[in-house]
Amino acid sequence: MLKLVGIPAPEKRVDQYPHELSGGMRQRVMIAMALSCNPELLIADEPTTALDVTVQAQILEVMKELKEKFSTSIMMITHDLGVVAEMADSVIVMYAGTVVEYSDVKSLYKKPLHPYTEGLMNSLPKIDDPKDELTTIPGTVPSLYEMPKGCRFAPRCPYAQDVCRQETPELYEVDHRKVRCFLYTDKMGGREA
Amino acid sequence: MTESGAPYLLQVRNLKKHYVSKSGFLGRKNPVVKAVDGIDLNIRKGEILGLVGESGCGKSTLGRSILRLIQPSSGNIVFEGKDILSYNHEQMRLMRKEMQIIFQDSGAALNPRMTVGEILGAPLDIFGLAKEEEKERRIIELLELVGLNKAYVNRFPHEFSGGQKQRIGIARALAVQPKLIVCDEPVSALDVSVRAQILNLMKELKHKFELTYLFISHDLSVVHHLCDRIAVMYLGKIVEIADRDKLYRNPSHPYTRTLLSAIPNPDPELKRERIVLEGDVPNPANPPSGCPFHTRCPYRMDRCSAQAPYLKQMGEGHSVSCHLVDTSL
Numbered sequence: 129m130l131k132l133v134g135i136p137a138p139e140k141r142v143d144q145y146p147h148e149l150s151g152g153m154r155q156r157v158m159i160a161m162a163l164s165c166n167p168e169l170l171i172a173d174e175p176t177t178a179l180d181v182t183v184q185a186q187i188l189e190v191m192k193e194l195k196e197k198f199s200t201s202i203m204m205i206t207h208d209l210g211v212v213a214e215m216a217d218s219v220i221v222m223y224a225g226t227v228v229e230y231s232d233v234k235s236l237y238k239k240p241l242h243p244y245t246e247g248l249m250n251s252l253p254k255i256d257d258p259k260d261e262l263t264t265i266p267g268t269v270p271s272l273y274e275m276p277k278g279c280r281f282a283p284r285c286p287y288a289q290d291v292c293r294q295e296t297p298e299l300y301e302v303d304h305r306k307v308r309c310f311l312y313t314d315k316m317g318g319r320e321a
Numbered sequence: 322m323t324e325s326g327a328p329y330l331l332q333v334r335n336l337k338k339h340y341v342s343k344s345g346f347l348g349r350k351n352p353v354v355k356a357v358d359g360i361d362l363n364i365r366k367g368e369i370l371g372l373v374g375e376s377g378c379g380k381s382t383l384g385r386s387i388l389r390l391i392q393p394s395s396g397n398i399v400f401e402g403k404d405i406l407s408y409n410h411e412q413m414r415l416m417r418k419e420m421q422i423i424f425q426d427s428g429a430a431l432n433p434r435m436t437v438g439e440i441l442g443a444p445l446d447i448f449g450l451a452k453e454e455e456k457e458r459r460i461i462e463l464l465e466l467v468g469l470n471k472a473y474v475n476r477f478p479h480e481f482s483g484g485q486k487q488r489i490g491i492a493r494a495l496a497v498q499p500k501l502i503v504c505d506e507p508v509s510a511l512d513v514s515v516r517a518q519i520l521n522l523m524k525e526l527k528h529k530f531e532l533t534y535l536f537i538s539h540d541l542s543v544v545h546h547l548c549d550r551i552a553v554m555y556l557g558k559i560v561e562i563a564d565r566d567k568l569y570r571n572p573s574h575p576y577t578r579t580l581l582s583a584i585p586n587p588d589p590e591l592k593r594e595r596i597v598l599e600g601d602v603p604n605p606a607n608p609p610s611g612c613p614f615h616t617r618c619p620y621r622m623d624r625c626s627a628q629a630p631y632l633k634q635m636g637e638g639h640s641v642s643c644h645l646v647d648t649s650l
């Protein structure tokens with residue numbers, strides 16, 4: 129198992145304690161442990177967030193290989209839009225405790241539907257498409273105790289109308305995707321994907 | 322933009338910081354960590370120099386050594402033509418007005434028992450920059466500069482979000498009107514959208530006050546966005562330094578190429594050729610012989626483990642430390 133996740137000299141490592149291993153090695157051991165009982169679903173919660181890019185690249189490669197080999201499904205929780213683009217087939221975007229968008233990965237990056245997803249993508253600095261000033265989402269995420277009425281994103285949304293501040297949007301189906309936003313309903317002109 | 326004609330604000334020559342650990346292990350000699358091991362770099366006035374590399378490569382040690390928050394082991398640090406490594410305590414204290422630092426964890430760097438007003442007032446007191454009404458006015462001005470409501474002046478650090486704490490850290494650095502700010506991973510702990518707000522603020526302030534930044538980060542897309550020139554560090558040494566576009570279009574050190582290829586790309590249709598390295602970063606207390614990167618380098622040759630390459634200019638504004646570059650020239 130340790131060999132599979134790319135740990136060099138596994139015969140020696142077996143007897144080592146976790147604190148003697150580097151961050152990347154510890155994460156490999158975690159993956160080896162999780163996969164050793166042959167699960168159908170692996171839930172990985174920010175598995176590479178604490179790691180450096182070159183080590184992150186190694187771990188992502190290992191996860192991809194093992195997914196193919198054991199046909200394990202993976203639920204990957206991350207805040208890194210780069211990691212999502214690289215690993216995911218389909219994506220759920222959450223904001224302030226609710227699912228705001230559900231999409232296949234290609235459509236999501238080609239055209240994000242929810243204004244929050246759009247804002248997130250615009251606030252990333254892009255090496256291939258540099259901008260002088262980054263677009264930002266005004267304000268901050270509301271605290272769980274002071275959830276705004278209506279759409280939770282409304283106070284920060286550039287498209288918000290009265291209806292957004294009064295009624296709560298559901299997840300509407302748009303072109304095989306789902307989005308929690310009135311823009312895609314009759315209430316606000318019925319935008320298309 | 323690169324101000325290529327501007328004079329040097331800071332010149333660092335052969336700077337070293339070797340940490341000696343107190344306890345020898347099993348009677349062996351005390352291991353020495355060569356955290357910064359012979360760094361040369363220049364920063365021009367008005368420039369943003371990026372410093373990238375993975376954790377433990379010595380970025381923070383270099384940044385803090387430049388301000389002498391850590392005492393370097395040897396080398397020269399020349400600020401506006403004066404070698405500040407020879408400065409005594411009092412001279413150095415006065416230099417702190419010229420050079421400031423902002424940290425990744427600005428929360429921990431702010432005194433929890435002081436209000437924001439007191440935090441921003443302290444440097445004004447220390448350097449005798451403003452008193453009484455003038456001081457109050459300056460504090461309000463600083464808050465407004467960094468986009469904080471002046472009504473927050475009597476609040477304590479814990480009442481602020483991560484992004485707001487970083488704004489306080491920036492305001493505190495600006496209080497003394499410094500020329501150089503060392504920014505040690507100032508946006509690394511922030512969420513994407515807050516990060517964009519802080520990056521915009523830092524860019525705006527740089528232009529407004531003609532500041533010079535040494536911007537430390539491990540995030541190559543952030544560095545690309547902000548910096549004019551970029552230095553790449555590995556195990557205490559600079560392996561490549563170049564103008565921004567030269568570095569990203571023509572990365573020449575194998576480590577720089579690896580770093581660039583490892584960035585997960587936020588475009589699922591674009592599949593970059595990825596170089597995946599073997600193994601981990603070596604222990605800096607026991608660095609490899611010859612080229613420090615040779616244990617992981619996909620291009621290593623025989624001479625790489627025997628002989629250390631040094632930083633050589635390979636073109637205008639582009640230097641690399643790798644034997645490959647010697648041979649191909």
Ligand SMILES: Nc1ncnc2c1ncn2[C@@H]1O[C@H](COP(=O)(O)OP(=O)(O)O)[C@@H](O)[C@H]1O
Pocket residue numbers: 340341354356374375376377378379380381382383605
């Ligand atoms: N006070 C210290 N004593 C001993 N070793 C240290 C000390 N501070 C940092 N180091 C070591 O020096 C190296 C460089 O650390 P640092 O400058 O913090 O790197 P970076 O900022 O690039 O992550 C690391 O190996 C680290 O463990």
Ligand code: SF4
Pocket residue numbers: 574575576612613614615616618619620621622625630642643644645
């Ligand atoms: S000197 Fe040799 S080992 Fe070092 S980076 Fe160049 S090719 Fe690789």
Ligand SMILES: [Mg+2]
Pocket residue numbers: 380381382
């Ligand atoms: Mg650091």
